[in-house]
Amino acid sequence: MSSYFMEAEIELDKDPLQWWQLKEAQYPNLSKLAKKYLCIQATSASSERVFSIAGLASHDRRSRISPEKLDKVIFLHNNMKET
Numbered sequence: 888m889s890s891y892f893m894e895a896e897i898e899l900d901k902d903p904l905q906w907w908q909l910k911e912a913q914y915p916n917l918s919k920l921a922k923k924y925l926c927i928q929a930t931s932a933s934s935e936r937v938f939s940i941a942g943l944a945s946h947d948r949r950s951r952i953s954p955e956k957l958d959k960v961i962f963l964h965n966n967m968k969e970t
Contacts, residue, residue, distance in 0.1 A: 891917060940964050 891914055897906050903925055911918040940961055952960075 894910075897903060904922065907914075907918045907921045907925070941957065
């Protein structure tokens, strides 16, 4: 780990997956983790879902709901276990 932390940072326009491919022999465990998490595509789907739920929970008929209660409703909805 200490040798990894002493590595120079790569430039922002460089591909981090290529860097990890070059360093795979030197850092085999970190390389596996990096490949696993760096390949995840960014998406806005989950944040859009939260805004949609918030819109449903705070429409005209529920305009008096407090922000704290709205936060709790959204939290509970997002963390409910589906059966």
